[in-house]
Amino acid sequence: MSPLALIGPPSATFTPSEVSYLSILPMLIVAGAALIGVLVEAFAPRAARFTAQFAVAMLGLLAAFAVIAMRAPAMIGVTLSGAVVVDGPALVFQGMVLLMGAAGLALMAERFGGRGPDAFTPSGSSVPGSQAEGLAERLGTTTEVFPLTMFALLGMMLFPASGDLLTMFVALEVLSMPLYVLTALARRRRLLSQEAALKYFLLGSFSSAFFLFGAALLYGYAGSLNLGEIGRAVGTVSGRGGLLAAGALLLFVGLLFKVGAVPFHSWTPDVYQGAPTPVTGFMAACTKVAAFGALLRLVYVGLAGSRWDWELVLWIVAGLTMVVGSVLSVSQTDIKRLLAYSSVAHAGFILVGLLAIDRAGIAAVTFYLASYGFATIAAFGIVLLVRARGSEATHISQWAGLGRRAPVLAAGMGLLLMGFAGIPLTSGFTAKFAVFAAAVAHAGAAGVVLTVIGVLSSAVTAYVYFRIVVLMFFSEPGGAPVDVLRPSAGGATAIGVGLLTTVVLGVFPAPLLALAASASQFLW
Amino acid sequence: MTTLPLSLPTAVAAADAAVAPAQGMAGVAWLLVALPLAGAALLLLVRRPLERVGPIIATVLSWGSFVVGAILLVEMIGRSPEARAQHLTLFSWLPVGTFSLDAGMLIDQLSVTxxxxxTFVGSLIHVYSLGYMAHDPDRRKFFAFLNLFVAAMLLLVTADSYLLLYVGWEGVGLASYLLIGFWNWNPPYASAANKAFIANRIGDFGLGLAIMAMFATFGTVTITGVDRAAQAAGDQAGTMLTVIGFLLLLGACGKSAQFPLQSWLGDAMAGPTPVSALIHAATMVTAGVYLVVRAHPVYDHAPVAALAVTIVGAITLTMGAIIGCAKDDIKKALAASTMSQIGYMMLAAGLGPVGYAFAIFHLVTHGFFKAGMFLGAGSVMHGMGDRVDMRTFGGLSGKMKITWATFLCGWLAIIGFPFLSGFFSKDKIIEAAFVGEGWRPWVFGLTTMLVAGLTAFYMSRLFFMTFHGKRRWLEDDHPHESPASMTVPMIILAVGSVALGGVLQAGGFLDWLAPVTGGHAGAAHHEPVLPIPVITGGTLLLVALGVGLAWARYWRADVPVTAPAGSWLTRAAARDFYQDDVNHGLLVVPGNALVEAATLADDSGVDQGTDGVGRAVLGASTRLARLQNGFVRSYALTMLLGVVLVLAAVWMVQS
Structure with missing residues (x-):
């Protein structure tokens, strides 16, 4: 008998993993739409390209959402050998990503009567409206933003449904790469945009590296990358606690970077300011939803058992995020940077709900993301409309007296800001109440402390938002005249949905809260 | 945080069982809020077509709410006293995890009152505004805000949970802000609106914390639930109840302009006069009293907090009266008087079961006569070129007969002229203040009694300076009576000022309130430390003295057109006892010092903020923002530092 025989031949019984195609159908649809988009870009005649791209992307999103809306109960299950877990939270987050993605896409498609999307440049070196740009437009196009967005959305859908750390990492990269490119495509203030994209890329890679390192350490601890396996290993494997704690925290670094939590938030203001405004809105809403979805799964499925190791750190991060985000928003003079810091503060509030480590926390986080996401897309949509000499009027002083020039628009912005501030009867109030209630009920003394910090921080942010409201309605317009563009039907719908959700989720939050609560059970 | 060894679910369940579900008209009680709210939405959304008819629609809807309220009252009287309180569940509001809260309405004697x-005073003021704002280009917006206010105020008083009450509380704050700043092209008016808003935020913060403390202690925030839990827990939860009591008091102080948050009310007079009458005299500013009475089970078991309520009331009623003596601005004098009268109500509410019903009684009568006087002041301003300086009025009684007569009724009512409204309600409070043991009845009783004399002085001063004495008008003044849309509401309110107190007293209003306020019947067992005739007689004597002094100085003697320098007390009172300077000293200066300290050498100087806290935040913000220097290497370093700190924390936990 040769020594080889002892080792034996390679196993002949390779079992392909079971694939539940229904479960991953929405992701397949979005991926398909993205690929068709690439083909359209290559082969469709230039004149039809915009319409075709927009139609393909929008139909893809709506079809994917329709599948979830109609077949959700049948879709639930673990598939692809545990790499993809489609459960209640995953479906709710995918649904949110799809709807917000559609709203973001509608804003990106805003042309204001021009030939191509208004916010994007066909050539980074040419001045808007110049001959060079005209030439670039004839040679190249800007419609590639649609397939890019679809690829990002694919990653965002996979992110909260990842069953193991490797899938999660792939999803993270799939959603990040297109965003880096999209960030660089602004048509106006191009240097700012390109600088922002480079920063986002460098820092994003930096944080991805931490994520990978954390995944490696956890593999060393549990012997598996599967989140469920890791969850089971916690408490049974002893003597390697250092690996677990360090790995968990490094993973958090990667995810906290994406949600923009302090001290991993420094990219947020620069990137939000530099990116084309529709992309900023898309990023602020969808990335946050996807990253919180992934964070929830990581915490609740994989690491809940070892909460003592990392809880304190996340409490501190949540507290810092609320305080730094709200305090820094006070001194901002650029509306996009201000909204960026406000998104940092919101990330802190959401973290408080997440740290309840209870199903109530999952429901609260879901509700918060839904109310914040639609509202923030609408807010950036409004920023897109306010122009001074063709370029967006992002300096806050330019918004003075807007209430007189464009009362409807200013009132809409006012409503959204009230929502961000958490004034009762807006969605923001219910959302804050939900996260704080969950934290107080389930996170003990730390929950109470975080809630007090949260309430104080929201008082600070309320000051910031009210300052803008006062500026819009009670100040004399000054300086260069400001124009307000009229949005197309798609853009108006995106803004309208944000306004509507702000009111409806504030007055009748019960249906969504009930949905979020009923879909708050993770599978593994 | 203290948690109680209570079986909360049973406590809550029992509480819900105590109040009958709504039947009959109470089933549509939501119309109360919905009608004016629909009006506000309609007027704000549909613009051009409603410029003309909008105000009338708003007025009709407001009367519609009144009709619903009146039917509710009639139905309620028809039921036996125990079955009068009804509860209407509207929809499931916040089902968050195990905590679930319905939005509902509590229709009982207190809320119907x-x-x-x-709705009655509010609707009258809608009618009055039809005349008063007839020439304002933005009157559609004005009426929309008025309707919004009525809706929010009704929500506040009918809410079945403290959280829903908070929604109404913020709503009236918003409406008040919008209406104070209604003429916002005038920067001081806009800043008055901001001041009111900020002072109110401090109070609202207290109420918000109180609600959280209730939730943390009792696990419920419904009004009946908290009542039950507080009664069940009793003194065993004394500390938490005291904390909740103080936080509620802070909320009440902000909304009701009580010491030390009173400084905004005078400036709030920048709003149109009907607004001052409705919001800053009759309704919104009394919300604090409502809150304290509504939460009386909390105060029943928190004697320290209740005493604090009484003390705040005593300080404010004295301060308001002294300030009222020194103001020459007719609206600010009335505002000071409002502060003082609400001080009476707060004092009564702090006295415990003896005083709750009296506080509400005075609140109702005060709503009538003070609103009437504000409308009268508006009518005077209407005829005198929108001026407010009483030193340039004088002798108007001949030119504005109806205004004079209605104001006369209000004046007699507020000074407590026998058998007019104020006599019944204020006298009761003074008697109640004399009940008790030790030093308290003497201090509170004598204070209320002396201030009654002071009230007579400053209200007579106001009345005489405006309507009697020499005519000190400016050259181009042509005083004239106001149109019927303004005078009719004034007449109706004047009738109320005269008769309402007696009617309610005779009709057993206090007994009627008893099931909600815990029964004033207890008062029978507590005799005042002085015999009642002595108290009444002494009060009347002081009132007569006050009126006489005012007559001698402001009717018989000539009133100088420019204010004399006056004593230090007059000067201090005219400046609202330096409250603005105190705010400056307490908030702005330490805030600045904090910035200085926190930022070592601050040579750049901080932007002129609205207040010191704002400045401190802004300063910290500017400092922090310097970390955001745009260099990607610094950002990466920040992240790395974060990671290192995180890992260091792990290492420390692990080892």
Whole structure:
């Protein structure tokens, strides 16, 4: 008998993993739409390209959402050998990503009567409206933003449904790469945009590296990358606690970077300011939803058992995020940077709900993301409309007296800001109440402390938002005249949905809260 | 945080069982809020077509709410006293995890009283505004805000949970802000609106924390639930109840302009006069009293907090009266008087079961006569070129007969002229203040009694300076009576000022309130430390003295057109006892010092903020923002530092 025989031949019984195609159908649809988009870009005649791209992307999103809306109960299950877990939270987050993605896409498609999307440049070196740009437009196009967005959305859908750390990492990269490119495509203030994209890329890679390192350490601890396996290993494997704690925290670094939590938030203001405004809105809403979805799964499925190791750190991060985000928003003079810091503060509030480590926390986080996401897309949509000499009027002083020039628009912005501030009867109030209630009920003394910090921080942010409201309605317009563009039907719908959700989720939050609560059970 | 060894679910369940579900008209009680709210939405959304008819629609809807309220009252009287309180569940509001809260309405004697006061006075003021704002280009917006206010105020008083009450509380704050700043092209008016808003935020913060403390202690925030839990827990939860009591008091102080948050009310007079009458005299500013009475089970077991309520009331009623003596601005004098009268109500509410019903009684009568006087002041301003300086009025009684007569009724009512409204309600409070043991009855009783004399002085001063004495008009003044849309509401309110106190007293209003306020019947067992005739007689004597002094100085003697320098007390009172300077010293200066300290050498100087806290935040913000220097290497370093700190924390936990 040769020594080889002892080792034996390679196993002949390779079992392909079971694939539940229904479960991953929405992701397949979005991926398909993205690929068709690439083909359209290559082969469709230039004149039809915009319409075709927009139609393909929008139909893809709506079809994917329709599948979830109609077949959700049948879709639930673990598939692809545990790499993809489609459960209640995953479906709710995918649904949110799809709807917000559609709203973001509608804003990106805003042309204001021009030939191509208004916010994007066909050539980074040419001045808007110049001959060079005209030439670039004839040679190249800007419609590639649609397939890019679809690829990002694919990653965002996979992110909260990842069953193991490797899938999660792939999803993270799939959603990040297109965003880096999209960030660089602004048509106006191009240097700012390109600088922002480079920063986002460098820092994003930096944080991805931490994520990978954390995944490696956890593999060393549990012997598996599967989140469920890791969850089971916690408490049974002893003597390697250092690996677990360090790995968990490094993973958090990667995810906290994406949600923009302090001290991993420094990219947020620069990137939000530099990116084309529709992309900023898309990023602020969808990335946050996807990253919180992934964070929830990581915490609740994989690491809940070892909460003592990392809880304190996340409490501190949540507290810092609320305080730094709200305090820094006070001194901002650029509306996009201000909204960026406000998104940092919101990330802190959401973290408080997440740290309840209870199903109530999952429901609260879901509700918060839904109310914040639609509202923030609408807010950036409004920023897109306010122009001074063709370029967006992002300096806050330019918004003075807007209430007189464009009362409807200013009132809409006012409503959204009230929502961000958490004034009762807006969605923001219910959302804050939900996260704080969950934290107080389930996170003990730390929950109470975080809630007090949260309430104080929201008082600070309320000051910031009210300052803008006062500026819009009670100040004399000054300086260069400001124009307000009229949005197309798609853009108006995106803004309208944000306004509507702000009111409806504030007055009748019960249906969504009930949905979020009923879909708050993770599978593994 | 203290948690109680209570079986909360049973406590809550029992509480819900105590109040009958709504039947009959109470089933549509939501119309109370919905009608004016629909009006506000309609007027704000549909613009051009409603410029003309909008105000009338708003007025009709407000009367519609009144009709609903009146039917509710009639139905309620028809039921036996125990079955009068009804509860209407509207929809499931916040089902968060195991905590679930319905939005609902609590229709009981207390809320119906407020509903009728708000809708009746509110609707009259809508009518008055039809005349007063007839020439304002933005009157559609004005009426929309008025309707919004009525809706929010009704929500506040009918809410079945403290959280829903908070929604109404913020709503009236918003409406008040919008209406104070209604003429916002005038920067001081806009800044008055901001001041009111900020002072109110401090109070609202207290109420918000109180609600959280209730939730943390009792696990419920419904009004009946908290009542039950507080009664069940009793003194065993004394500390938490005291904390909740103080936080509620902070909320009440902000909204009701009580010491030390009173400084905004005078400036709030920048709003149109009907607004001052409705919001800053009759309704919104009394919300604090409503809150304290509504939460009386909390105060029943928190004697320290209740005493604090009494002390705040005593300080404010004295301060308001002294300030009222020194103001020459007719609206600010009335505002000071409002502060003082609400001080009376707060004092009564702090006295415990003896005083709750009296506080509400005075609140209702005060709503009538003070609103009437504000409308009278508006009518005077209407005829005198929108001026407010009483030193340039004088002798108007001949030119504005109806205004004079209605104001006369209000004046007699507020000074407590026998058998007019104020006599019944204020006298009761003074008697109640004399009940007790030790030093308290003497201090509170004598204070209320002396201030009654002071009230007579400053209100007579106001009345005489405006309507009697020499005519000190400016050259181009042509005083004239106001149109019927303004005078009719004034007449109706004047009738109320005269008769309402007696009617309510005779009709057993206090007994009627008893099931909600815990029974004033207890008062029978507590005799005042002085015999009642002595108290009444002494009060009347002081009132007569006050009126006489005012007559000698402001009717018989000549009133100089420019204010004399006056004593230090007059000067201090005219400047609202330096409250603005105190705010500056307490908030702005330490805030600045904090910035200085926190930022070592601050040579750049901080932007002129609105207040010191704002400045401190802004300063910290500017400092922090320097970390955001745009260099990607610094950002990466920040992240790395974060990671290192995180890992260091792990290492420390692990080892």
């Amino acid at each position: 407020f509903v009728l006061l708000i």
